[in-house]
Amino acid sequence: MAGLDTSQAPRGVLAAQRLVEAVAEQGDLAERHYLELKSTLNLSTKKDKEKIAKFILGAANRMPETAAAAFEGYAAMLIGVSAGSITGIPPVEMMEIAKVVQQYVGAAGPRWDVVWVPIEGSSNQVLIVIVDPPQNGQAPFPCRSNGESLTSGRIYIRADGETREANADEFDLLVSRGATSPKVDVDFAVELLGDVSPLSLDADRTLEEYITRQRTRLLDALPVEVEEPPVDESPTPLSLADLSRGGRGFANLSSGFRQVSSIVNAMTIPEERTEEAYRASIDSWEERFRAAWVNAVPQIAASRLVPVVVKITNRTMTFFHDVELKLHLEGEVFAYDYVDPKWADTLSDLELPRPPRAWGPRQLDFGISNYAGLQYAQPSISGAYTPPSVSFRNGGSVDLDLDVGELRPLGSYESEDEEFVLVVADASLTSIHGTWQLTARDHNEVFTGEIDVPVASAKDITDAARDVLGLGREVDS
Structure with a gap:
């Protein structure tokens, strides 16, 4: 026409x-x-x-x-x-x-x-x-x-x-x-609040220094053969009185030594390991520690980074019910559960294996250690389990799932604080690109959008790792 x-x-x-x-x-x-x-x-x-x-x-x-x-x-x-x-x-x-x-x-x-x-x-x-x-x-x-x-x-x-x-x-x-539900004019904004950062960690000043110091301490505890000086065997003349007094004194001293020795022996257990087994236990500990350190580093980072919060804003006058959001972040970015710093400051907190006991006799504790912490014991308070507001999956990129619930007209939603952190593996990245999908009850369509997240400067966790390892002060066993 x-x-x-x-x-x-x-x-x-x-x-x-x-x-x-x-x-x-x-x-x-x-x-x-x-x-x-x-x-x-x-x-x-x-x-x-x-x-x-x-x-x-x-x-x-x-x-x-x-x-x-x-x-x-x-x-x-x-x-x-x-x-x-x-x-x-x-x-x-x-x-x-x-x-x-x-x-x-x-x-x-x-x-x-x-x-x-x-x-x-x-x-x-x-x-x-x-x-x-x-x-x-x-x-x-x-x-x-x-x-x-x-x-x-x-x-x-x-x-x-x-x-x-x-x-x-x-x-x-x-x-x-x-x-049929009418088509809704949709305008959502999805934001990530918090730090998305790469990590910086000096391995020589943390892992390598700690293992070197521990190995040195443990190996130095092995007995060293010392050549005894020659003994002068020429007799020294003594009077009968000296012999009499010396005999009584020696008898008393010998009796005292025997009493102390018997008490000490009763409270200690002699070293039962062979030197070969001892050295093997040090090597085994080092291998296990290095493997566990790989998982400990993200936990240290998760206790030092600013947790990320997902914010969703509804810019329309429509009330959305049972809202769910799926957010996919591309590239080498990983999500980890946030860790309170007070729960990431010891080897036990991070499930890092402790080094073997140093060579030598060990003391009996008579079960005292089992009761030492009773005065600090706190009653267990059970409560209803509250699931996290954000779940995530890592796999070369990261997928975040949020069960938002209601999203009011011109309202916004923020995920719970202190739930997760985001770490970038590639320090050269300046931003992370992502896509999101949002669904809601009574709306038979999938709303989609894109997001670009700026990458912050690298977070150096070397000092935090040294604190956990006890470096910079006397290393305890």
């Missing part, structure tokens, strides 16, 4: 003028479900105003996908145009038209408007009646009053070239249209 542009609705005077000129070239051939032509109508009569109401009802009772094919879903009725002729009609006030039309379409009926197009050299104007696009969620619009060509309660539809009563199948489609 040359010259007829259906890509835009004729809602302004200029667009309406172009439509009038194009339709005049085509005449009735231009009529479709979105366009009806009337060469003339006498709008001083109720009968002709009724024809406008019939077109409005029919256009509003189209299916949304059908209507969307032209005029952005709108429909237009041109009055005062025919093939090769633009005659127009005498202008009439909108109020005079609406008083009659609203009797048939009802106060809650379809929305419509008019555009008057002037005709050069004539007092007449072309009237264009424009009907808003039909929407999912709209029930069928019935006729609200009886007229010469309209019957109250009947459903009229606009088909190609005619406006008529709907048949059974068409009525079923309109009922299903009413049961």
Whole structure:
């Protein structure tokens, strides 16, 4: 259909003028479900105003996908145009038209408007009646009053070239249209609050120094063979009195030594390990410690980084229920559970194996160690388990899942604080790109968006790791 542009609705005077000129070239051939032509109508009569109401009802009772094919879903009725002729009609006030039309379409009926197009050299104007696009969620619009060509309660539809009563199948489609949720204009914002950082750790000043110091301490505890100095065996003459006093003193001293020795022996257990087994235990400990250190580093980092909070903002006036968000962050980024610093400052907290006991006899504790901590014992307080608001999965990138719940109009949601941290493996990255998907009850679609998260400067956790390892002060066993 040359010259007829259906890509835009004729809602302004200029667009309406172009439509009038194009339709005049085509005449009735231009009529479709979105366009009806009337060469003339006498709008001083109720009968002709009724024809406008019939077109409005029919256009509003189209299916949304059908209507969307032209005029952005709108429909237009041109009055005062025919093939090769633009005659127009005498202008009439909108109020005079609406008083009659609203009797048939009802106060809650379809929305419509008019555009008057002037005709050069004539007092007449072309009237264009424009009907808003039909929407999912709209029930069928019935006729609200009886007229010469309209019957109250009947459903009229606009088909190609005619406006008529709907048949059974068409009525079923309109009922299903009413049961379909209307498309919601969605505007969400998803943000990550907190630090997303790479890590910096000096292995020589942490892991290697700790292992070296521990190995040195443990190996230095092994006995060293010392060559005894020669003993002077020449006799020294003693008097009988000296022998008598010395004998009594030696007997007393010997008795005391025996008593002390027996007490010490009763409180200690001699070294039972062989030197070979002792050295092997040191090597085994080092191997296990290095393996455990790989998992300990993220925990140290998780206790020093600022936890990340996911913030979701609803910028619409729509109330969303049972909202769930899935956020995918691309690249070498990893999520870890946040760790309170007071629970990440010892080897035991980080499940790092302690070095073996240094070589030598060990003392019996007579079970005292089992009771040493009783004065510090706290009663266990059980409570309902509260699941985290964010769950995550690592795998070369990270996926975050949030069960948001309700999201009020113009409201926002923030995940719980101190739940997780994000660590970037590639220190050269300046930002992390992500995508998100949001779903909600009663909305049969997936809302999507993208997010770019800036990467902060590297976080040096060397000093924190040294504190955990006890470096910089005397290393205890």
